Amino acid sequence: MARTRPLNILLLGKNGQLGWELQRSLAPLGPVTALDRFGQDGLCGDISNMDGLRHTIDTVKPDILVNAAAYTAVDKAEDEPELAIRLNTEAPAVMAKAMKALGGCLVHYSTDYVFDGSGTSPWKEADEAGPLSVYGASKMAAESAIQETGCHHLIFRTSWVYASRGNNFAKTMLRLAKERDALNVINDQIGAPTGADLIADVTAHALRQWQQEPQIAGLYHLAASGETSWHQYASVVIQWAQSVGIPLAVQSVNPIPSEDYPVPAERPKNSRLDCLLLESTFGLVLPDWKPGVIRMLLEANNV
Numbered sequence: 001m002a003r004t005r006p007l008n009i010l011l012l013g014k015n016g017q018l019g020w021e022l023q024r025s026l027a028p029l030g031p032v033t034a035l036d037r038f039g040q041d042g043l044c045g046d047i048s049n050m051d052g053l054r055h056t057i058d059t060v061k062p063d064i065l066v067n068a069a070a071y072t073a074v075d076k077a078e079d080e081p082e083l084a085i086r087l088n089t090e091a092p093a094v095m096a097k098a099m100k101a102l103g104g105c106l107v108h109y110s111t112d113y114v115f116d117g118s119g120t121s122p123w124k125e126a127d128e129a130g131p132l133s134v135y136g137a138s139k140m141a142a143e144s145a146i147q148e149t150g151c152h153h154l155i156f157r158t159s160w161v162y163a164s165r166g167n168n169f170a171k172t173m174l175r176l177a178k179e180r181d182a183l184n185v186i187n188d189q190i191g192a193p194t195g196a197d198l199i200a201d202v203t204a205h206a207l208r209q210w211q212q213e214p215q216i217a218g219l220y221h222l223a224a225s226g227e228t229s230w231h232q233y234a235s236v237v238i239q240w241a242q243s244v245g246i247p248l249a250v251q252s253v254n255p256i257p258s259e260d261y262p263v264p265a266e267r268p269k270n271s272r273l274d275c276l277l278l279e280s281t282f283g284l285v286l287p288d289w290k291p292g293v294i295r296m297l298l299e300a301n302n303v
Contacts, residue, residue: 117268
């Protein structure tokens, strides 16, 4: 018989870009205990504290644990792999084991960085992973650790996440465009900017469907439709700013290859994600990336 009662939800990482949106989207599903790394009321939201995590999960006894906390400093991870692995791999494994014991569902977010970025075809869920960085490897290992526990799970691989809250690529480009007369932006990495609000709304929709059909648990790709390069993305931001009358200093946005902008962690050049499995399973149509970016810019700039 399908479960219809309200879901008891534990959310970790409540103040991050995604966590902030999840507080909104999950609220209609049932009571949400939302924690940041400082915790509250004797509950631990610090995902580096494994004993604290176990205690919190055992105390709340959630039907759903949504993990929006992670180590996301991609370049810094190259210098501190132990911390990245602890937060991105070991902590989710603890969560998965605890949720297995409770018979609940773990929602976890992964990344296009689990792939090596080769080719031009959108990556499917079953394609072989091949991360290029410590960050990507830590996220790939988390997927495996969660799956190996046998717990109910929804793992969403996403890409190029942004939100009106906090910092993001578009905001950085807009700030630099006010300060500089020329910007050099990478044009050989291709993906889809994906709003935290979209990810949060899809998560809530998927959980309601999982409540009725637990067999649909699994790994899914979740990104906005369409594709762009960082250079094209920056150009859209600049063109929008010009159209609404924001004063800019920039005169040119120049495309450059990845090799001209060296960073500690190598990025995949092909970050396209095939989301047909998610759309068909959950009856969704994922929107094009550009309107979401424009909406975020309008909100962030009070236009």
